[in-house]
Amino acid sequence: MAQKLERNAIEKIEGMRRCGHSYKEIASISRISVSTSHKYAKEIGISDRGKRRLENRITWNQRRFTDKFSRIKPIRIKHKQLTLAKARIIGHCMFDGSVDHYTVRYTNTSLELLHEFIDDMAQEYGIAPTSVTVIKKRRLPYFTATFCSKVVCADLLKYVSCYISDSPQCKIPAEIFSSGRDTKKEFLRAFWEDEGSVDIYGEIRAKIKNRVLRDQLISLHNEFQIECNPYSEKDGSSGIYIPNHPSNIRQFKEVAFRKSVVARGKSVGGKKYERFLKIYKTHLNQIA
Helix, strand or coil, X not given: CCCCCCHHHHHHHHHHHXXXXXXXXXXXXXXXXXXXXXXXXXXXXXXXXXXXXHHHHHHHHHHHHHHHHCCCCCCCCCCCCCCHHHHHHXXXXXXXXXXXCCEEEEEECCHHHHHHHHHHHHHHHCCCCCEEEEXXXXXXXXXXXXXXXXHHHHHHHCCCCCCCCCCCCCCCCHHHHCCCHHHHHHHHXXXXXXXXXXXXXXXXXXXXXXXXXXXXXXXXXXXXXXXXXXXXXXXXXXXXXXXXXXXXXXXXXXXXCCCCECCCCCCCCCEHHHHHHHHCHHXXXXXX
């Protein structure tokens, strides 16, 4: 049960929360229960500097968790070669995820995609997420799965040295280009699930600031006979779009999104793939 505190104690708690202290830290410093800490701090806004402190604290705790437990229960790399599941993992980490030396994270508005990522990590590495969090937004919630393992991170970093897609160091690994058709298809689908959109007018596009990565993606689409063109905008951003003539739409369907959801507009929460099928039903039903 939460304790009742004096005003000066409450003000101290509020100040610590603004500065980015966690409920557990506040409880330890103030010698109160975590429930009491939560009661008095839950409505307090955190400053930008405090948010950075809290994020750094979370990362530090996850690294400490990794250092402590990775030695107790070693993670085994089940497949040294590139598999369909590993291709999806690499793709998702490049576009809506991240990999450093300690943690792997994936964030998406589609709970179905998050479950697929968790299943792929279990299949490839026998690892379960350290945490799964939900951030509630005005339109849709965002789901994040975090995995802590030096072994897993080291394996993924063998393929891609930097998983920040805006960075020039982030490139499609050579193993993807030398893999079979199905593996390439899963990688491209991960890209479209995370970065792609189809608007109400049928424009299919994805923003990519990294032009080297953009050109690699165009090359990979060409292997599927999919016409895929670059574009640039006045603000300096760039990306790719899929010309929407019938034969090209039929080719694109092979790598198109399946489980991602629309994040904006009237169809928010609906499947991108359902919008794609509805708009291009005539094209897809035509005989090549």
